[in-house]
Amino acid sequence: MIDSILCNDIHSRLNPVRVSQVHFPKSTAEVAALIRDAASRGLQVSICGGRHAMGGQQFGEATVLLDCSGLKSLGGIDRERGIVEVGAGLMWPELIHGLHATQEGHSMVWTIRQKQTGADDLTLGGALASNIHGRGLRMKPFINDIEAFTLVNAAGEVLRCSxxxxxxxxxxxxxxxxxxGVVTSVALRLTHRIKVERIVEVTTLDRAPAEMGTRIAGGALYGDFQFAIDECSPDFLHRGVLSTYRSVEGDREMEEVRTLGADQWKELIRLAHTDRTRAFETYAKHYLGTDGSLYWSDTHQLAVYLCDYHEDLDCCLGTSTGTEMITELYVPRHTLTTFMMAAAEDLRPRGVPVIYGTIRWIRRDDESFLAWAREDYVCVIFNLHVEHDLREPAIAAFRSLIDLALSLGGTYFLTYHRWARRDQVERAYPQFREFLAAKERHDPDGRFQ
Structure with missing residues (x-):
């Protein structure tokens, strides 16, 4: 246990909160005991894992913080059903490599279906809590990958939920x-590990949706469209790298794949802050050079994330404190071009740089209560630069993007910034009042904050 410590999220560094205590439980029984102890003392509890969530949901002022990253169990695989029980604190690389190790010698290997992109040290519990998604082109959000989970509720009771x-x-x-409550373990649905081939082209937004539709119909499993980010260029939010992954024969020989190392990523990040056209051209050139390369369906989803990259960048550029904040907007597929054209017009004059952006395809979620994928959407991700001492321009940009998505019948992801207006929350999630009522019913003392 650690007493009174300042916590913050890893990426944006925009959520500093001082908690009263931090505990690192390693079992469900320990979590239950900590919650019962907090209840007996009238203390509130907050929950974190990989500490990447940026919406403020993982830390509460003066709360008892349960850091669940120590819940790292990995059970045996049900090879008939393709299900494995995993600790909620297990992170994606640990899970993938653990699955490989336990199936050594098997010709058919079970593995993950999808994970978040951009970072790997994210816990399974956090993925469940946010109902994440990856680059799957025909996949629903993460709820569809979950068979069951173990939850410790506000009374410290251990429940199995399915x-x-x-x-x-x-x-x-x-x-x-x-x-x-605190999710301590997850029964995860798996899929077969297969070889996939990356198909890459540089194209434009007016062609990308139809081309992606053709590739999906042809069997593409994963993919996205990563768009140009220079607001001074006519290519802004219009030209992009369309990449997809399709399954190939298992006996095809895999050659060493060209990858971007840490130093190359640092240079791309620097260019994204100083010369965004060159950043896109450099990235596009690299991706085009990997066209036709073969990957495994699980490890191709892993990524390089440079922790504290902005500290080095600010020192190099001699700039004031700033970081990036992400937003995800979801719009009906037929409105994508309209949305992107309007977003480009809105963002160009704001002086809020787009550091990274991509478009993904997502299937409807018809199970979770607070579903963000109410229909088959396209997901548009913006990683915007935020000056910590002057946040208002970025806040206005994020709110404007939400308004634009809402005007087209879309919504946005609650996981990231906390700057949405109340009317935006209620319009995007008309069931939100019912959600809060359910929260009060299951946690009348507001134990979890």
């Missing part, structure tokens, strides 16, 4: 941001 048992909590807790 589609058959404690079904309401199953729907509420997945995408419920820790409001209903």
């Amino acid at each position: 589609r058959q048992e404690n079904e309401e909590l199953f729907r509420l807790a997945i995408g419920g941001y820790g409001c209903f």
Whole structure:
């Protein structure tokens, strides 16, 4: 246990909160005991894992913080059903490599279906709490990958939640941001590990949706469209790198793949802050050079994330403190071009740099209570630069993007910034009042904050 410590998220550094204590439980029984102890002392509890969430949901002022990254169990694989029980604190590389190790010698290997992109040291519990998604082109959000989970509720009781048992909590807790208890383990649905081929082209937004539709119909499993980010260029939010991954024969020989190392990523990040056209051209050239390369369906989803990259960048550039904040907007697929054209027009004059952006395809979630994928959407991700001493321009940009998505029948992801207006929250999530009522019913003392 650590007493009174300042916590913050890893990426944006925009959520500094001082908690009263930090505990690092390693078992469900320990989590339950800590919650019962907090309840006996009238203390509130907050929950974190990889500490990447940027919406403020993982830390609460003066709370008892449970850092669940120590819940690292990995059970045996049900090879008939393709299900494995994993600790909620297990991170994606640990899970993938653990699955490989336990199946050594098997010709058919079970592995993950999807994970978040951009960073790897994210916990399974956090993925469940946010109901994440990856680059799957025909996949629903993470709830579809979950068979069941173990939850410790506000009374310190241990519950098993599934589609058959404690079904309401199953729907509420997945995408419920820790409001209903601490998830300590997850029964995860797996898929077969296969070889995939990357197909890459540089194209434009007016062609990308139709081309992606053709590739999906042709069997593409993963993919996205990473767009140009220079607001001074006519290519802004219009030209991009379209990449997809399709399954190939298992006996095809895999050659060493060209990858970007840490130093190359540092240079790309520097260019994204100083010469965004060159950043895109450099990235596009690299990706085009990997066209036709073969990957494994699980490890191709892993990424390089440079912790504290902005400290080195600010020192190099001699700039004031700043970081990036992410937003995800979801719009009906037929409105994508309209949305992107309007977003480009809105962002150009604001002076808020787009450091990274991509478009993904997502299937409808018909299970979680606070579903963000109410229909088959396209997901547009913006990573915007935020000056810590002058946040208002970025806040206005984020709110404007949400308004634009809402005007087209879309929504946005609650996981990231906390700057949405109340009317935006209620319009994007008309069931939000019911969600809060369910929170009060299951946690009347507001134990989880």
